[in-house]
Amino acid sequence: MSATTSAAPAGTGIRRPTPRTWADIAVLLVLVALGVVGFEPSFGGYSFLLAGVGGLVLGAATGILSSMFRLGALVTVLVAVVAYFVFGSAFAVQGQAVFGVLPTLQSLASIAVGSVFGWTDIVTLRTPIGAPQYIAVVPYLATWLVALVSTTLATRWIAGRPRTAWRFGIALVGPVALYLASILIGTDQPYQAGLRGVVFAILALVWLGWRRPTVASVAQGGAQRLRNRKLAGTAAIVAGAVVVGGGAGFWFAPANDERFVLREEIEPPFDPLQYPSPLSGFRHYTKQVTDDELFTVSGLKPGDVVRLATLDSFTGKLWTVTGPETATDGSGSFALVGRRIPAQTFITPEERDNVTITIGAYDDVWVPSVGYLTDLAFTGGDAVSEADSVRYNRSTGTAVLTTGLSAGDSYELDAVEQKVLTPADLDETSVAAVELPPVTGSPDIVTSKAQEFAADAATPMAQLQAIQLALTENGFLSHGRESDSQPSRAGHGADRVTELLTRVQLIGDQEQYASAFALMARSFGYPARVVMGFAPEIPEDGGAVTVTGDDVTAWVEVAFDDVGWVAFNPTPEETDIPQAQVPKPQSEPQPQVRQPPRADNEEDDLLTPVELDETDEDDNGDAFVIPGWVWVVGYSVLIPALIIFIPLLVVALIKGRRARKRRTDGAVHDRVAGAWEELVDRYAELGYAVGGRGTRLVVARGLEAQLPAGQPTGLTALAAQTDEAVFGGAEVEPERTDLVWNEALAAVAVARGSATRLRRIASRYRIRRRKRST
Known part of the structure; x- marks a missing residue:
């Protein structure tokens, strides 16, 4: 097997990264870390590092594990988003989480708001940034997203394909974008600009230079010479980066007051x-x-x-x-x-x-x-x-x-x-x-x-x-x-x-x-x-x-x-204003007008008796009030439960619709073939390696080889029955559908019983759909 491909034991279905893939992941994550530390001038310290490192670890772990368990793109995104919100409270908004760890409704809302509006707030806040509380979501989101994409490319795209320069260049897009973002949303006082830039350039160039493995067929002497050339080239790259990068940073870097940062170009939102x-x-x-x-x-x-x-x-x-x-x-x-x-x-x-x-x-x-x-x-x-x-x-x-x-x-x-x-x-x-x-x-x-x-x-x-x-x-x-x-x-x-x-x-x-x-x-x-x-x-x-x-x-x-x-204080305290001596006009006597008699009931009309109902007060006194700690505990349990079980419910509904459509739609032989397709998809979701283009008999033998010895499955017989129904040309009785489906589901139950608990749990979140075989 080639060194560039991931080896997966046939009996487990877990695809473990090779040492070269681990090296690719390590380089990419170090580049991401060099980018995120550039947020230091904006926060005026290292308070953001918990969020930044937490997002880095979470994104990398999600990308690596999804590759190891062969999760599809849709399930990978679903798992990544769920993990982003579940762990975001502990990493980015600890003050709103229960015990600083468990998510609450407020912490989840802050993560969502920070993910959308934090990018505009961070360039309008006066540094050092201390509020709003969701502002730490910005480095958390940045490192989580870049680490997730970078590790996914390293484990799935680079590992199984020729290690060409353009593939490595695409993998570097995320770390480079994060590095530039830390500069643009920073201040005119950069954080270790020369040191970070030189180290970033050295790692990226050396990684590109060492992307090709040594050819196994080369003679020992030739391999040694090739390795020496690589080492010499690496030393030259390091020396050149230090000299050229350091000199350029000293001679050509703009003055701090002339640096272009977004906060200097954007007006504060409050007018x-x-x-x-x-x-x-x-x-x-x-x-x-x-x-x-x-x-x-x-x-x-x-x-x-x-x-x-x-x-x-x-x-x-x-x-x-x-x-x-x-x-x-x-x-x-x-x-x-x-x-x-x-x-x-x-x-x-x-x-x-x-x-x-x-x-x-x-x-x-x-x-x-x-x-x-x-x-x-x-x-x-x-x-x-x-x-x-x-x-x-x-x-x-x-x-x-x-x-x-x-x-x-x-x-x-x-x-x-x-x-x-x-x-x-x-x-x-x-x-x-x-x-x-x-x-x-x-x-x-x-x-x-x-x-x-x-x-x-x-x-x-x-x-x-x-x-x-x-x-x-x-x-x-x-x-x-x-x-x-x-x-x-x-x-x-x-x-x-x-x-x-x-x-x-x-x-x-x-x-x-x-x-x-x-x-x-x-x-x-x-x-x-x-x-x-x-x-x-x-x-x-x-x-x-x-x-x-x-x-x-x-x-x-x-x-x-x-x-x-x-x-x-220019205001006088004197309030006794002298009066101007202006003679007042004499008032002319006005004829007296007899006023109408006062009504006897006027006082009664002004005072209206009001009956007070005291029943509401009594009722409110006996009303049951739910203590505040009950709400806190309820939210802390309910919110994680919803995050975990709602995706499970959505996946179950999709799988149920898939099985129902295969079992009821089309001719009888199509429904029999649908039983085999459902079986194969269920096996793949459990982590078993399924052949991509083999016949049903080949796929059946491959699956039986991954099960414990002596485990009765009847996969070969089921594959033969399906081929006979599809290619036999004879009319298939409708009762044959239920028989084949029952046998297929029984075989799936056997496979589920042979799988580990972790694989059974992961299968409930995976959706796999093969094209219908003919």
Whole structure:
């Protein structure tokens, strides 16, 4: 037998790979491993290796075992997919599996979602990637698929055919594609690019060079010379790859900032411009939900504020975030993050740890937070299951939950606040060169007033202080409520800021003053942005405080060199607005109109007795509630059972239809021949070697030779009866069909009893259909 073919003992039907095939498999799997380690820059560590190696082992084991047991293409795919989902929970989404191993409905759903959408998420997530939980499915799927295809080609296609270069080239397509994918979905900082590339090239070239075995007929001396030439060629390939590959990597490799990676070309999927600007809803808090308990917060220090949204783009009508077409890293660029959030480096930090926020009446996508987040974990409510939808902007400290927050949601966070500095600390500090989108539609009165207020100031800090002092000392606070002594129109666009600065008295609230101050700062060329949030009164002990709509506020942040974004509050505290001395018109007396008498039954109509039904409460008290652990155990048992038994049921239905069609369709001699075809297929499904083109008698003798000695089967006699019915030319009685089918099924039962338990189980998942013999 040739060394390139797989030897299979005639009595077992198992096709074991040859040593050369094992060597092919080993080379291909090493190449796959070199490709998957390139995912390291995306994940910022080696947390993905369990998923990547797990997929590699699972795919290789499936391909090898399917070849050894001679599984057909359909059954191989079915077994591979089932194994992919069964073991995927343990390899890729351990946090959603029972005991980190057993699959659950949630883990299976994550595997399915990650297999489809993980490829788009991995190129839009901010690295290092920590969420969503299904993101590890990407390396798991990649290595599983490539290993499965590569081992299948090595054991079935290369092993039994001439070892030509083009066949080996096709087998290399999968590892090469994985290697390139790890580069494209990575970052501009490659992982050991030179070392991985050289090793990959050496293995691939050496494998191609050694693909042909030594010809057995060559004389001993010639074989030795041929082997020496191969060794010399291999050494030359290794040396050339090291020198050429290393030199090319040093001289011709592009700079890191010029590398082409997909994440630099794809915009994040979340577009905040599709949502209303938070500042445009400022009066909603001050007038409609003034006393509503929006959320509770604990762990803050007196003077802290809760940040909601940061806005750095002014359109003439409102302040909003920067669109992705204006700045790729502006306030409108949000990326998916995990619990560990990229740290803000442009800050003079003060830590705020163990801050807890519980949502009440608040209902929006903007996540209330403190300072710049470093850690975020949802602990209660519907948001726990939607934590993978959190997106964060590191430069502004703004977080959003695309599915929205609702009552009952709670989360814990750690953050760093900008340290509060005195004006004296910043008097000699220059503003930072931070690129912000240009202001459009700012009214001329803003520039003139800014020059007037800061006429005597020389430094940036002095100018900003002068503007802030002019607004707070000359302005008055009014939310436009009925209780306010003077009306105050909502809005913060150019028309409202013009109205604020041109009236005899400056009247407005945080919305108008923050907008005006930011525009004045921007008129000097200073990087300023508006922040909307809440300023509740924090107790000294940092205990829980309830935030209401009346606590809403807005302030301005200006960037200073080597310091960070410094907050300015330009809103005055004075609410006692002086009244203009305008004489009131005298009221004219109106004629009195007699009112109709009050109905006697009016009070009775307003109070309607209601009968309370207490039976529902009693019934609910006695209702049986299934414990949560029962659901967990049920899912853990039911889901694997469905994965195992549903394919078994599908295969059984297909086999039943096949046997029924053979037994009932066609003429009588066709049905007799169908009994023999069914027998042969059943034997093949049990792993017995069936001759491909032999006559029925030849096939029968071959099958009997594989059975234990002395085992009665009657295969030869059955083959002779079938040939007589098909080729005899005489009319066959219909009763002959049942007789032959009974004998065939009895022979199948004998073969099943002689097979091992593993082969009997595997046969239930195999489907084999031979063409009808004539």
